[in-house]
Amino acid sequence: MLDSRHIRTFHEVVNTGSYTAAARSLGYTQPAVTQQIRALEREAGVPLFARDGRRMRLTEAGETLARHAGVILGNLGAAQQQLQALARLRAGRVRLCAFPSANATLVPETMARLLNDHPEVRVELLEAEPPDSLNKLLAGECDIALAFSYPGLRAELPVDLVEIRLMEDLLTVLLPVGHPLSRRHAVRLAELAQARWIAGCARCRANFLHICANEGFDPDIVVTTDDNLALQSLVAAGVGLAVAPSLVLSFLCHRKVTGRALEPHVRRQVSAYVLREHLPLPATALVVEALKAAGAARVGC
The missing domain is CATH 1.10.10.10 (Winged helix-like DNA-binding domain superfamily/Winged helix DNA-binding domain)
Structure with a gap:
């Protein structure tokens, strides 16, 4: 040995x-x-x-x-x-790592439910985009990870992890108010083939390129950012358009930006991920149930 x-x-x-x-x-x-x-x-x-x-x-x-x-x-x-995480979980302390738009929507709703029904559970919030959030989970740096995946671009899940599906998140296009297509209920991406674009995180950018290729064009990406507030300001300033999930529309702050559904519809899967051996622990189970309820409340929104 x-x-x-x-x-x-x-x-x-x-x-x-x-x-x-x-x-x-x-x-x-x-x-x-x-x-x-x-x-x-x-x-x-x-x-x-x-x-x-x-x-x-x-x-x-x-x-x-x-x-x-x-x-x-x-x-x-x-x-x-992971052993240290197990000790924290048994004491009712959970580290939840989520991507930015989930931290601004699903997580506050989850926390409100927990504080109301299970005030003994304490949650530490972290932020990371996938796959970094999943890597943190495997490394024992968080206890539950919220992540998203796109159709046709899903990676194989490590055997140590369990996926709990929470909701499907419809993709939209962000347009400056007054854009000719902003009067439509939905917009076909191919109609915007000549536009300048703002891309998001690596996973979102890969999906954006994928759906643009399916529509027969190569987008002109002029800026890349995973900051949702910066994204809105860039669209409002006329720098470019952006494809964003519906969760972002929940906290769309800029009065000069509007969101419209994409045609054909594209949805990303939002899920919670937990180490298989930690799923039965009471603190983990309570947070997962609260996340499921928050996700279910958003179906159809």
């Missing part, structure tokens, strides 16, 4: 290139680093480094371990974070 402390020291030696540099980085003495590497070699049963003049080089066994060391340490770190 390899000692994780020795693997961490080995990993630092490989990354820094010497025992001396690794000792400085780890706050050890050089003899302590040497002792740990020797102990690791005894555990492995093979030498991991060989002398090449005044330099150290990895042996074949060392190169093999080096390929795995980062993954091993990453998995250990994630396991530690």
Whole structure:
């Protein structure tokens, strides 16, 4: 059995290139680093480094371990974070990570329900776009992640995660008030092929390019931002048009911007994601149920 402390020291030696540099980085003495590497070699049963003049080089066994060391340490770190998360959840403290438009709509409604029905649950709010939010969940940096996906662009879900579908969110086009097409109830994207465009986060941009390609044109994207307030101001100023989900229309603040449904209709799936082993815990279950109720209340909005 390899000692994780020795693997961490080995990993630092490989990354820094010497025992001396690794000792400085780890706050050890050089003899302590040497002792740990020797102990690791005894555990492995093979030498991991060989002398090449005044330099150290990895042996074949060392190169093999080096390929795995980062993954091993990453998995250990994630396991530690998830164990700490388990302790927090048992104490009724939940870290909820959501994308910006959900944090401005679904999350406040969820929090209001929780405070009314289960005031003992404490929630810490974080913000990240997918897939970063899902990566935070897998790393143990949050307990529940809200994320969205688009038809035809869904990635395979890691086996450790459970998806709870909350709602479908209709995409709209944001137009400046007075735009010739703003009098319509719905707008076909192909009619705006010559327009300038403002794109959102990486996942939204990929979907936007996908639906534009289906409509037979390549959009002229002049600005990219995931700030929904900046998006509205850019549209109002005439910089470009934007495709935005209906959740954004819920807090559309700019009086010079209006939203119209896209034709053909495109919807993104909004879901909550939880580690499979954490789903039965009372605090997790209560927050998930409140999220489901908030999502259900928005169906048809």
